[in-house]
Amino acid sequence: MSAVSRTEAQQRVDDIRVFERELDRLAREQVLQLSDAQRSALVAHHQQLLAGYTQAFDVDRDRQARQLSLGMRIASFLGALALAASVFFLFYQFWGLLDTLVQVAVLILTAVGTFVATLAIQRRDASGYFTKLVALVAFACFVLNIAMLGQIFNITPSDKALIPWAAMAFLLAYRCDLRLLLAAGILCVIAYISARTGTWGGLYWLDFGTRPENFFPAAAVLLAVPQVIGHERFAGFAATYRVFGLLTLLLPILVLGHWGYGSYLDFHPDLIEGFYQLAGFALSAVAIWIGARRDWPEAVNTGIVFFVIFLYTKLFDWWWEIMPKYLFFLVLALTLVLILLVLKRLRAGGYLAGAGREA
């Protein structure tokens, strides 16, 4: 049993099921017939693997179990959000009745308690659903801890709080193999780097959103992380970094493509908007191309979505006012068909041959 994570184990189980189906087909088509001994050995090996994975990782052994798992993932996510909100309002309801020292002690002990509980539950929870639930609560408690200290002692708000929050989110994400916490950590990193960039540009730190270019350094960092640090042991982590990196790059470009006043660049807004519109097309095309070459389906999909958005907003600017609406939407549909044809050619050319495999 070589899988080290639940995702890897699940992938192996899925591969076994596909293999079994194809073997049955080949047997029916009389292409491949295993001897009884071979078949018995194969079945015994697979059953041993499945039993081991089920015990260690609580994997889904068939399609029905997989469908139920999706529901459980949604339930654990919503449950975690509700539980985090419950902890927040519980404290809010009673903190005024406590002396300052007790308030601080409760905040710290709650953060410590939920963190320790997360690690303890992770050791017993093969499925990971309950770990996710309590890990998100632990993260929320730590955020509440620091935020409430700020409120209790009237501390000046600072972007520096984002550093320990990000650290806690990453610790929980890597410890418990949770992409949800990875996303929380990434969001903290985006906010911190963007706020710092804004501060260096002379802005008040909370105003970093008023200059979308502040997000570009964070995008560069996020896109570089999976290149510099190997994430083979964490399924989907590299893809998560890339998706957030591309969003952090392309969303500000989309905004600047229609709001030149928001730029640091000291040119006429029309010129800036034109520049970013071109940059948006170019970079989303580059994302598609690199994604296809490097076998990063998430980069391909994000690139396609943004390419279409850039195209649609441009077409809207040009033709919405002057075209009959039926013609405008017809043009939109035709452009989509054109994109489909281009992607089909790319696929036929083998560019997307590796897409679909988890990074």
Place this chain on the structure above:
Amino acid sequence: MKPGSPMRSLIVGLLLIAATNAVALVGVAWNRTGDPEATLVLSERELNLPYNRGVDRDNSGVSLSLQWRVVSEAQAYGYYAAYTPLEWLDKARLAALGFDVARIEDTPEGRRYMTRLEAREVLLVLELDGPAWQTMLARTREWARRELEHAALDARAGKADGTDADQVRRTLEREERNASRLFAIDAGLDAAALRERYPDRTRYAIVRGRIKPTVDTSAGGKRVTGYIEGLEVSWVNVPRRFHPALAERDASFTPGRTPRYAVTVAFGRRFEPWVLTVAALDGHPR
């Protein structure tokens, strides 16, 4: 990257929680060590109780909202105090606050540049019950005198939609008895220089805030100035031991009411405030 052992993760997590809390609490202790940078005795005029509507209804804590104002021709309270052009701020002082004002001109490029200027964090001087409030009081009385004359003329002429004398009197009463006497009167980047200019630590507090340049067109001209976007700390938490003095108070502090409590607020080395005492004022039982 490999996941560490559970024990290592546990130690790292606990250290992270401990270190973060330690940094925050040491900062609080540092702010409060030594003599306070300033100590102001504020009343309900300057520190309002929260309304606690919506999700805040469950909030058992008490934080008082710091009400500050700026001298202006118009009566500007609360939200409107922020965003009111500052009379004491000009191009030269904006430059001293770090704004690049050389390109602020009445040209298309200059106006475009203005729109791109964002707020900067500065140190603000808050004056309690001083010349700024006296100026505002005198202006309001003069305004009320003129308005009441108009109201009398309107009444004599039988105008149904004339000046509302009751409204004018309420505004004057509000200024005299309810409105905050805490005014932002200066800004700078050097706390020592500001303190040298305003040495009275019981009347002047230095706080962190944000100023954004603007062009004031209210007087018909185009005066380059700025407005205060807000203070960094605009709420003051009240520890539980002081709650009895504020118990059973509703948040409304309408014209005509006299302040029901006085709060001694200290401002520390980091210009962050904390409550020293809360006293219920005479005539208002606990």
